[in-house]
Amino acid sequence: MAETEIVVVGAGGRMGRMLVQAIHARQDTRLVAASEHSDSPFVGQDAGELAGVGALGVEISGDAASLFRPGRVVIDFTLPGATLAHLELAKKSGSPMVIGTTGLDAAGREAIRQAAQLIPIVFAPNFSVGVNLMFRLAAEAAKALGESVDIEIIEAHHRHKVDAPSGTALGLGESIAKALDRNLQDVAVYGREGHTGARERQTIGFATVRGGDIVGDHTALFAGDGERLEITHRASSRMTFAQGAVRAAVWVSGKKAGLYDMGDILGFEKNRG
Ligand code: NAP
Numbered sequence: 001m002a003e004t005e006i007v008v009v010g011a012g013g014r015m016g017r018m019l020v021q022a023i024h025a026r027q028d029t030r031l032v033a034a035s036e037h038s039d040s041p042f043v044g045q046d047a048g049e050l051a052g053v054g055a056l057g058v059e060i061s062g063d064a065a066s067l068f069r070p071g072r073v074v075i076d077f078t079l080p081g082a083t084l085a086h087l088e089l090a091k092k093s094g095s096p097m098v099i100g101t102t103g104l105d106a107a108g109r110e111a112i113r114q115a116a117q118l119i120p121i122v123f124a125p126n127f128s129v130g131v132n133l134m135f136r137l138a139a140e141a142a143k144a145l146g147e148s149v150d151i152e153i154i155e156a157h158h159r160h161k162v163d164a165p166s167g168t169a170l171g172l173g174e175s176i177a178k179a180l181d182r183n184l185q186d187v188a189v190y191g192r193e194g195h196t197g198a199r200e201r202q203t204i205g206f207a208t209v210r211g212g213d214i215v216g217d218h219t220a221l222f223a224g225d226g227e228r229l230e231i232t233h234r235a236s237s238r239m240t241f242a243q244g245a246v247r248a249a250v251w252v253s254g255k256k257a258g259l260y261d262m263g264d265i266l267g268f269e270k271n272r273g
Contacts, residue, residue: 004253005032006246007067007095009086010078011060012042012050014160015100018242019075020051029246031058032072037082038062068093073249077241080104087115096120096252098245100127102167116259120252124262125167127244131218132262134233138172138220139179141229149224150199151176156209156217164208165190168218173204176220 006023010016011034023029034047040062048056061067068074068089076086077100084104090097099112102125112123126132142151153176155169170184177184182202189205199205209217216235222228235241244262251265 001028003028003030004250005030005072006249007031007033007035007072007074008047009035009064009067009074009076010082011047012036012040012045013077015077015238015242017051018238019077019245020047020056021053022239022242022246024048024051024053024056026246026250028250031056033067034058034060035064035067036060036062065089068095070094073098073253075100075245075249077101077245080108084108084111087111090121091115091118094119096249096255097122098248098252099123100125100241100245103163113259117257119257120255120260121258122248122252122260122262122265124244124248125171126216126241127248127262128233128235128240129244129262129266130233130240131168131235132266132268134218134220134231135172135175135263136268138231139175141220141222141231142176142179145222145224145229146180147201149222149228150201150203150205152205152207152221152223154207154209154217154219154221156211156214158213158215159211161210164210165206166208166216166218168216169206169208172218172220173206177204 006029008016008019023031036042042060043062045060046055047058047060048054073096074090075098076083080103083101153169153172155166173184187203189203219230219232221230248265
């Protein structure tokens with residue numbers, strides 16, 4: 001069986017360790033290299049030992065530049081600044097990338113779009129199958145309920161999460177806004193305080209909860225007069241994201257340059273929303 005060779009950058013992080021486990025669990029993937037930033041205490045450690053799957057003979061490097069090669073897929077769940085630096089390395093080396101990092105600003109997302117003209121990139125705010133199905137269901141609900149409901153997106157995550165609202169909540173908002181021919185930037189309301197005035201129907205509200213070890217909950221709420229519909233997804237383990245990302249790495253290996261998302265990997269029709 002052909003093996004997809006994978007490099008995990010940020011291999012000491014919560015997702016990095018899960019990715020190493022998920023790669024190890026498959027027959028058709030192999031971890032060939034791993035990195036952390038040069039000051040990390042994990043540099044020099046075996047990536048498999050750190051992830052709890054036993055020694056794999058892959059030492060965590062503090063120098064990502066030496067690890068990128070054309071035939072290797074890079075999986076990146078790190079921080080926006082690190083992801084953009086890795087993107088430059090991938091462009092130079094021709095390595096396909098799977099990017100799960102959230103919290104990238106508009107310029108960062110544009111840099112990914114530009115890089116995708118040169119290399120194949122799978123970029124998704126959420127790599128779980130259930131969440132990607134939820135994007136579609138929420139878009140369908142928005143189309144059917146249209147202007148008759150108020151739409152709110154509620155998300156909850158663990159106390160360590162550094163960006164808000166979550167990339168998934170924003171992705172859900174994009175999917176719903178697109179289905180309704182609204183521009184999310186124009187209609188999003190991020191939190192409310194004080195005398196806010198009455199709610200405007202066109203808006204899409206976001207509410208953020210942070211605490212404990214919540215892996216990731218998302219609800220799309222469609223509230224009308226006399227009834228409301230809630231579509232909820234709850235992730236109970238980060239493994240669901242890691243498995244989705246590794247599946248994406250296998251899929252993107254050998255693909256032509258372009259920007260892909262989880263819908264492509266799952267075979268959803270392109271015309272979402
Ligand atoms: P985390 O535990 O903080 O992991 C990030 C890792 O990247 C840390 O080990 C960090 O090291 C390391 N890092 C920082 N700069 C680096 C560099 N220049 N080179 C290599 N490694 C570097 O965070 P996490 O919970 O794993 O989440 C990581 C990202 O994935 C976040 O943006 C999160 O929102 C996103 N995420 C996406 C999905 C999805 O499905 N798309 C799912 C879960 C999480 P230090 O700690 O030493 O800085």
